[in-house]
Amino acid sequence: MVADTHCPEFLARLPDRLFEVLHGVDLILHAGDIVGAETIAVLEHIAPVVAIRGDHDRELTSLPLSREVSVEGRRIVVVHGNRSRWIEEPQTLLWTLSLGYLNANSALPRVLHRRFPGADAIVFGHTHRPHVETRDGTLLFNPGGVHQWNPWTARQRLSRHPGWFEWSWLQVARHLRRYPAPSVGILEVSPSGIVPTVVDL
Numbered sequence: 798m799v800a801d802t803h804c805p806e807f808l809a810r811l812p813d814r815l816f817e818v819l820h821g822v823d824l825i826l827h828a829g830d831i832v833g834a835e836t837i838a839v840l841e842h843i844a845p846v847v848a849i850r851g852d853h854d855r856e857l858t859s860l861p862l863s864r865e866v867s868v869e870g871r872r873i874v875v876v877h878g879n880r881s882r883w884i885e886e887p888q889t890l891l892w893t894l895s896l897g898y899l900n901a902n903s904a905l906p907r908v909l910h911r912r913f914p915g916a917d918a919i920v921f922g923h924t925h926r927p928h929v930e931t932r933d934g935t936l937l938f939n940p941g942g943v944h945q946w947n948p949w950t951a952r953q954r955l956s957r958h959p960g961w962f963e964w965s966w967l968q969v970a971r972h973l974r975r976y977p978a979p980s981v982g983i984l985e986v987s988p989s990g991i992v993p994t995v996v997d998l
Contacts, residue, residue: 798826798982799981799982800922801829802832802836802944803830807944807950808943808944815981818981819840824845824866825846827848828875829850829851829923830853831848831860847864847875852879871917871986873917873920874913876913877922878905878921878923878939879923880905893966894969898974900926906928909921910935917934917991918938922940925942926942927982936991940982941980941995943979945977945979947976980995982996
């Protein structure tokens with residue numbers, strides 16, 4: 798499970814550790830914000846890739862917004878999880894102003910559970926935060942983000958001279974105090990169940 802690679806938008810290349818962690822998997826599910834088609838091509842050297850489009854995937858218009866795959870008889874939905882900007886932008890602002898302490902988008906798993914009834918698992922991204930929860934028999938799993946905003950990545954982005962709006966946001970983001978490590982996920986799927994694991998990169 799991979800989400801929020803933002804490559805090459807924010808990351809020049811995928812981290813080496815990602816290839817170590819995913820070595821030997823049968824299938825890669827990418828939950829969006831891929832950004833570059835070359836990122837999918839690189840991941841396909843590891844295993845077949847099933848991907849969906851996130852809100853930063855403006856050029857990957859051929860990808861669907863959600864997909865359903867069947868693995869070992871289990872119904873797994875893959876979706877990014879972004880919603881209306883009227884919901885997203887205020888939460889991003891509050892998260893930034895809290896220097897990362899606010900858990901923005903905390904209602905997202907509940908929203909996705911209602912949207913995809915009957916799924917055995919819903920894999921999503923967008924929040925860049927790992928999430929593992931079982932709700933009424935459905936696994937809600939976010940592997941976290943391969944790209945994470947933190948003081949170092951904010952400074953790196955500032956060195957690329959972004960537009961004024963992003964520059965203003967980064968002036969606060971470079972002081973973040975709480976942020977998760979980059980991560981991916983592993984789902985072990987069998988007829989008897991689905992076992993999720995989050996792996997830091």
